[in-house]
Amino acid sequence: MYRPRNVYMISGGLTKFKKYNYESDFRLNVKKSMDYALNDIKMDIKHIDGSVSAYFSDHFQGQLIAGAMSNDYIGLSGKPSKRIEGGGATGGLAFQTGYEEIASGNMDTCLVYGFENMSHLNTWKGNDVIALGSDANFDYPLGGFYTAYYALMATRHMYEFGTTEEQMAMVSVKNHNNALYNPFAQAPMAINIDDVLKSPVVSTPLKMLDICLMSDGAASAILASEDVAKSFTDKPVLIKAIGSSSDTMRLADRTFGDVTLLPGEKEYKNLRYPGIHSFKAGRLAAKMAYERAGIKNPEKEIDLAELYDAYTSAEIQAYEDMGFCRYGNGGEFIENHRSDINGDIPVNMEGGLQASGHAIGATGIMQAVYAFWQLQGNISRHFGNNKLQAKNHNTGLIHSHAGTGAYETVTVMEAL
Amino acid sequence: MEKYSKVMKTDPLVIEWDYNLNYIHSYAQDSKFFVYLGRGIILGSECKKCNYRYGTYRKYCMFCGSETYDIELPLEGKIHSFTTCYYAGEDFINEVPYTLILVEFKNINSLFMSRLVNKENKRVEIGMEVKAKFKKLQKFNVNDVYFLPA
Numbered sequence: 001m002y003r004p005r006n007v008y009m010i011s012g013g014l015t016k017f018k019k020y021n022y023e024s025d026f027r028l029n030v031k032k033s034m035d036y037a038l039n040d041i042k043m044d045i046k047h048i049d050g051s052v053s054a055y056f057s058d059h060f061q062g063q064l065i066a067g068a069m070s071n072d073y074i075g076l077s078g079k080p081s082k083r084i085e086g087g088g089a090t091g092g093l094a095f096q097t098g099y100e101e102i103a104s105g106n107m108d109t110c111l112v113y114g115f116e117n118m119s120h121l122n123t124w125k126g127n128d129v130i131a132l133g134s135d136a137n138f139d140y141p142l143g144g145f146y147t148a149y150y151a152l153m154a155t156r157h158m159y160e161f162g163t164t165e166e167q168m169a170m171v172s173v174k175n176h177n178n179a180l181y182n183p184f185a186q187a188p189m190a191i192n193i194d195d196v197l198k199s200p201v202v203s204t205p206l207k208m209l210d211i212c213l214m215s216d217g218a219a220s221a222i223l224a225s226e227d228v229a230k231s232f233t234d235k236p237v238l239i240k241a242i243g244s245s246s247d248t249m250r251l252a253d254r255t256f257g258d259v260t261l262l263p264g265e266k267e268y269k270n271l272r273y274p275g276i277h278s279f280k281a282g283r284l285a286a287k288m289a290y291e292r293a294g295i296k297n298p299e300k301e302i303d304l305a306e307l308y309d310a311y312t313s314a315e316i317q318a319y320e321d322m323g324f325c326r327y328g329n330g331g332e333f334i335e336n337h338r339s340d341i342n343g344d345i346p347v348n349m350e351g352g353l354q355a356s357g358h359a360i361g362a363t364g365i366m367q368a369v370y371a372f373w374q375l376q377g378n379i380s381r382h383f384g385n386n387k388l389q390a391k392n393h394n395t396g397l398i399h400s401h402a403g404t405g406a407y408e409t410v411t412v413m414e415a416l
Numbered sequence: 417m418e419k420y421s422k423v424m425k426t427d428p429l430v431i432e433w434d435y436n437l438n439y440i441h442s443y444a445q446d447s448k449f450f451v452y453l454g455r456g457i458i459l460g461s462e463c464k465k466c467n468y469r470y471g472t473y474r475k476y477c478m479f480c481g482s483e484t485y486d487i488e489l490p491l492e493g494k495i496h497s498f499t500t501c502y503y504a505g506e507d508f509i510n511e512v513p514y515t516l517i518l519v520e521f522k523n524i525n526s527l528f529m530s531r532l533v534n535k536e537n538k539r540v541e542i543g544m545e546v547k548a549k550f551k552k553l554q555k556f557n558v559n560d561v562y563f564l565p566a
């Protein structure tokens with residue numbers, strides 16, 4: 001029987017994401033993000049029962065067991081801790097693991113932190129290392145390039161649904177321009193569609209400005225049980241439900257069947273699903289989270305979302321996987337400004353992975369921190385301006401991918 | 417200690433560390449697939465229990481866990497999707513631009529990822545017919561097979 005204890009997020013903290021941060025290593029970045037979260041609610045490290053650490057690649061850190069090293073550095077030696085790894089979903093999975101620590105009664109307070117320092121390898125070696133997150137027998141030796149796999153999916157999405165490069169560019173424009181008002185973001189840019197379309201082609205149809213950044217940074221989230229949450233903050237945010245799923249690592253192994261329907265969704269005719277146009281793991285993760293949260297109509301009930309936009313195409317695909325619109329209408333969704341800050345479901349208000357940055361292990365936790373601040377209505381407190389505060393902020397969703405959707409997580413959070 | 421002596425920056429102190437390893441990679445249960453590329457054969461797999469035919473070789477069925485049977489894939493297929501890369505991971509940067517395709521084969525349920533060599537610069541599109549070609553000198557990796565426009 002699924003009967004978790006209620007779990008609350010009570011604070012969050014970030015370092016600014018940037019490239020070439022040689023001034024502080026992963027331990028200090030973790031400490032800075034944690035101190036931000038602790039100080040924000042006047043909490044002391046001694047109140048933390050244990051931790052979950054998140055980082056993707058030992059190659060980027062140049063260090064194994066970097067979680068344990070962070071732990072003693074920040075003052076959690078002696079407390080239970082574990083490291084979670086799952087590609088780009090590392091942070092999202094760790095956040096859910098922290099949820100499980102509280103939900104199970106194993107802890108009353110849990111620090112979930114994630115980090116990655118990616119500038120210790122040159123960009124193209126970094127791409128090699130990331131591509132080792134694909135099958136080393138059949139996929140990696142073809143080019144050692146993750147962007148190519150997402151590009152294969154984008155090409156097929158365009159073919160199936162008529163999605164255009166302009167629509168993908170609109171995602172980049174939205175996210176980079178949003179980031180202008182986010183002091184934690186790595187690459188705020190006042191750009192337009194033409195800038196994206198004219199940026200160098202990386203892997204057709206994806207161009208430089210369709211692709212996220214490599215970043216150095218850390219993020220921390222503090223989770224607590226109901227009894228404890230109220231003693232540290234009068235604005236806890238309920239983690240309403242977690243959902244996760246998985247799919248084949250190799251794109252070539254993806255199946256062709258019927259669409260997994262969300263509550264209330266009408267059937268699709270003649271759509272072989274997911275093939276490589278969509279992310280079934282994202283859909284299954286969303287379905288699990290919605291059912292547990294009692295969400296009957298995500299398009300109406302989700303107020304804001306942090307979606308995994310490592311590539312602009314992936315954000316469009318995620319609108320559909322999450323049920324914000326029907327499969328095939330993702331391009332239209334961005335074109336009609338529905339995911340803008342003033343749209344009916346604002347997405348990646350702070351810049352997403354595209355512009356806030358993608359310090360892999362930190363990313364899913366960064367998304368949780370942004371969603372938490374949004375749901376508290378506290379964006380101005382942390383950003384020094386209110387431009388990115390979503391108007392409706394009762395129910396938020398965060399979503400992450402590993403591989404081309406080999407693991408996916410969806411977490412629904414709710415303001416009280 | 418030579419490996420740790422090249423200073424790149426002094427404040428903060430940053431050194432270059434020659435962090436390399438030669439990985440001993442075994443194809444293990446997938447070995448036969450790679451050996452057969454040298455014979456001009458692309459192996460796929462079939463589960464007799466599920467009647468599912470895999471376009472990428474695997475020893476066990478991902479639906480029921482049964483051991484699969486080897487099958488020979490057709491040497492012609494169609495492009496299911498494609499991308500042309502102008503950048504790549506460091507080890508492949510000298511090979512750009514290259515085109516990756518997912519190939520669909522008749523009567524095979526799943527796909528196969530490969531490179532398309534398109535010397536005449538034909539317009540690549542989904543549904544385009546392609547045929548397999550094998551490297552003369554076998555290198556014992558998945559690039560021993562590639563595709564050409566049919």
Ligand SMILES: [Zn+2]
Pocket residue numbers: 463464465466467468477478479480481482
């Ligand atoms: Zn089977």
